[in-house]
Amino acid sequence: MDFTDKRVLVTGSSRGIGFEIAKMFLDAGARVAIHGSTEQSAGAAMERLGDYDHKVAAPGDIGTVAGCESAVETAIEAFGGLDILVNCAGVGEGRPIADCDEAMWDAHCDVNLKGLFFCCRAALPELKKSNGNIVNIASDAGLMGVPGITVYCGTKGGVVNMSRAMALEIAPDVRVNCVCPGYVDTDMIRISAKKKPDPEAYWQKMIDYAPLKRIASTDEIAHGVLYLASAHARFITGTSLAIDGGSTAGK
Ligand SMILES: NC(=O)c1ccc[n+]([C@@H]2O[C@H](COP(=O)([O-])OP(=O)(O)OC[C@H]3O[C@@H](n4cnc5c(N)ncnc54)[C@H](OP(=O)(O)O)[C@@H]3O)[C@@H](O)[C@H]2O)c1
Structure with missing residues (x-):
């Protein structure tokens, strides 16, 4: 897939799945904003990607609206616009319901749901100009109930359905899709x-x-993200692509 000169922000690209997605976009010719919660984590990822030229650090705490807006604005200023937003930053912790306290609830909702929404809101004006698209990283736990990770399931189910609503509201200008990984x-x-x-x-x-x-390995998820972000998927919006080894296929 060719993303030459496409302008991309991948939140949560300091590590894990997001790092792989960012690297794959860079390999495909894109200009990529590398994001982590802090300057240090984004900076460390920039160092690991040392050989690539077309990258910029765009840190920000996705748990706050100000942090989301700062990261998105940094990317837009650096590249003069935005074509693709991948919302990959996320937290996940398993606990029995009785042990889920307010701090845990807030951390999950602030990063996985609120932050994802406000990154989209901040990016939308530029994505409309470029007829761009958004790929949200949800989870197989957003497509079915999984005991022991109730709070995480709530946020990821929210991401799946919020992506559908957003896809409808901003069509035909901007496409919005989800990738739902199993264990990675x-x-x-x-x-x-x-x-x-x-x-x-x-x-x-x-x-x-x-x-x-x-x-799964991280590249197996990144391939799905690049497909949905590419012109090959130009008639796809509001969908959720499960990359989960069959976990959501049924019992
Ligand atoms: N791994 C799995 O099995 C799996 C399965 C399904 C879905 N997912 C989803 O895939 C996404 C990536 O997961 P991963 O496994 O790659 O996670 P990871 O290795 O733990 O990396 C998490 C990423 O999110 C960033 N992040 C966390 N809290 C943040 C905050 N408050 N502000 C800004 N950035 C923040 C981290 O930045 P720092 O480096 O600065 O902390 C890091 O870049 C998540 O949305 C996750 O829910 C993962």
């Missing part, structure tokens, strides 16, 4: 596993979760 090998699940009494057993449980019996 990143810090998010490695840190979760480490906190469990038996990390190895938990890791095996994640492998067994998908009918395809493995955990």
Whole structure:
């Protein structure tokens, strides 16, 4: 896929899935704004991407409206506009309902839902000018209920349905789609596993979760994102692409 000179902001590209998406866009010729919650995390990712020329750091706390607007404005100023916004920044922690407190609720809702919405709002005027598109990273846990991650499920279900509503409201100018990954090998699940009494057993449980019996690699998710962001997907809006090894196909 060719993204030569396309102007892209990938939130949450300091690490994990977002980093892979940003790298894949750079490989495809795009100019990419690299985002993390802090200057340090975005700067570290910029260093890791040292060989690529067309990149700029655009940090900001996605848990605040000001942080969202700052990141989006930095990208727009650097590139003179925006063609593609990928909302990948996210948090996820599994806890039984009884242990879910207000701080955990707020952290999930602020980053996964509120931040994603306000990044879209900030980017929309420029995306309308460029007939651009948005790809939101939700989760297979946004398409079905998963016990033990109720709060995360709530936010990711919200992302899926908010993306549909947004797609309808801003068509035909801007397309909006979701990618819904299953378990992907990143810090998010490695840190979760480490906190469990038996990390190895938990890791095996994640492998067994998908009918395809493995955990995804970050590039498998990034390929889906680039497809939806590309001209090949120009008649696709309001959809959710599950890249989950079959976990949402049924029981
Ligand atoms: N890994 C999985 O199994 C999986 C499965 C389904 C969906 N997802 C979703 O995929 C997305 C990426 O996940 P990942 O596994 O790559 O996670 P990760 O490795 O933990 O990386 C999280 C990214 O989000 C950023 N972020 C977190 N809180 C932020 C905040 N308040 N402000 C700005 N940026 C913030 C982090 O920035 P810093 O580096 O600055 O902290 C980092 O770039 C998330 O939306 C996640 O819910 C992941």
